[in-house]
Amino acid sequence: MKTDSGTVDLGRFDFASGDEIENLEVAYETYGEFDGDNAVLICHALTGSQNVAGYGSETTGQARAWWNDIVGPGKAIDTNDYYVVCANVPGSCYGTTGPASEDPEGEVYGTDFPPVTVADWTRSQRLLLDELGVGRLHAVVGGSVGGMNALDWAKRYPDDARYVVSVAAAARLDAQCLALDAIARRAITTDPHWNGGEYYDRDEAPTDGLALARQIGHVMYLSKASMEGKFGRRAAGRDARRDSFPSDPAAAFFPYRDVESYLDYQAEKFVDRFDANSYLYLTRAMDDYDLAEGYEDDAQAVAAFEGEALLLSFTGDWHFTTEQSETLAAAFREAGAPVAHHVIESDHGHDAFLVEPEKVGPPLRDFLDSGVEGRAVHDTDADADSGPGGDFAPVHASLFSQ
Template sequence: MKTDSGTVDVGAFDFECGADIPSLDVAYESYGEFDGSNAVLVCHALTGSQNVAGYGENTAGQARAWWNDIVGAGKAIDTNDYYVVCANVPGSCYGTTGPASPGPDGDPYGTDFPPVTVGDWTRAQRLLLDELGVGRLHAVVGGSVGGMNALDWAQRYPDDVRHLAVVAAAGRLDPQCLALDAIARRAITTDPDWNGGDYYDGDPPTDGLALARQLGHVMYLSKASMERKFGRRAAGRDAQRESFPTDPAAAYFPYRDVESYLDYQAEKFVERFDANSYLYLTRAMDDYDLAEGYEDDADALAAFEGETLLLSFTGDWHFTTEQSESLAESLRELDAPVAHHVVESDHGHDAFLVEPEKVGPPLRDFLDDGVDGRAVHDTEEEPESLPDDRDFAPVHSSLFSR
């Protein structure tokens, strides 16, 4: 597949907060050939990057592309058919301008970087696509907060999107997730090395960022998946508590598998991500509310005349099936073509990344045939937790093999 990557300076950028910067670089990758009507924008999740597919030279600090099982030649988002673009969002640290980027004085912006919103991400993506010669999009696809980004496209640029695929997302975060994000940010800002965000010439706040990431991982897993993966097992004789200071009495107690997993994930994360970016991006996610400035979600999406696919996962308590069903109901109020495809999974929020065999078929058929796609409407028995008159399609593990 033809792949292109780079950074485009879209010029001076005015943020929704009222501040501006003299230039905004937007890092992107594209895959496939553009024929004028086949562009698909993929919006990445919180700590993802533009490297959505392949194993190219630029992996943006990540071990592998984050949705390589979904995007590519012959895959669900088929780069033989579609021209796929993924852009790193403002405020991140993978090439698009953010807190770690040099400001006008040559020093990193740090916390002088303007606050960012999901709307800023969408407007930056629109500017990038303009530079790439892409007008109306065949589809916008996003998972997690990338799904919020996709929803913002439908609200902000309704005439620019034919198909909208919102995966494991919602119109806003609930109070429990807001609370956990607040704790994660406090872990960073109370780390002495954070130094008010001015740490680029010294030691970064790795302990605080590591704790924030560990909290995030707990949010992304379900009780069932944690029981299956870890149980109460000890990590073994060779495992050691090296990531964080501990009290002397801790040696008496087992160092458990779940602790070892969280420590490993934290160690890897602090090697590739910027603490200030984590603060900025979680605040953008927390702030997003589809209905802000409108009567409700239906009013916010009233101008969007395209088709919508909502994918949710039964084990996801970060963005629940009920939240996706609420979005679907808002679109039904508008008589808009929408399908809510519920995937039975106990993987938690991570399901959209780790179960491509369940995500791929409905997504592929939706991009090809809209809400009438065959796999979009594969059904078995509906979950008891939702009304039986809803237009959604639960998918059970037996439908697909690994």
């Protein structure tokens, strides 16, 4: 698999907030070879990076690429056929300019960095693709908030992609998720080491606050069933240590449970690779996104879209529910755009799009090959009145056994 990585300086960039910076650098990776009409843009999730495939990255600190089971030679997004591009979004900390980057005077931006929106991500990706010589895309694919990013392409550049795929996403967050994101941000901003976002030249960073924010996120990403199956009420092993956070004296009397140990482990890994200010910026961008902004409703927002759409949702995902995806599918139908909503039975919660590639891969592969008429995304028993490709297709074992 031919791969490339780098950083492109897009020059002055005007943010949706009205602020600007003199130089926006965007870090990216590409896989496969470009033949003029085979480019697939992949939009990463909240704390993901441009390292979507391959084997880890010194830039991101990831031991393993985040969608390695989906992207690569012979995989669902086959790099023998497609030229895959993944770009780190503005505001992140994996090579694209963000709060942890230096401004033109050599000072770290910190919270002086402009507020970022999903629209800023989309526009930066369009500009990057222009620099790479990529015009119309074969597809835009994204998961979680990356799925919102993909939807924004259908709205903002309606004739720039043949296919749009939004996986485990929605047109906007609901109130419960907004509330949990707000608590996560307060965990960071109430950490005394956050220091108003100016901690880069200090010995201590707000690692406790960031760790708590990440733990809240992990609880959001798992389903009740998956947590019960993984952890139950079991106590951690004899060698497990309860030293990640300060503990009250009475805690030693009670068991340190598997679920606590898991959350502490995930938090410890995360604070080593991610920036606290970036977490604030990116969660606010996700919370702010509303597909219908500037339009009467979602259908009007995608009315100019000239391609086809695939929505993948998971029954155990309460972060972005199947009902939210079906509402979004209805908007595409109302706008006259061919769309398939494929529901996957899963107990893995929001993380399913990352941990169950065997369920995500077949409908994704077929859609990229044949659009809404792809075998694994088309339900022949769907309501005939829903229109071409307008089916709400629950997953059946037979879809993957042929």
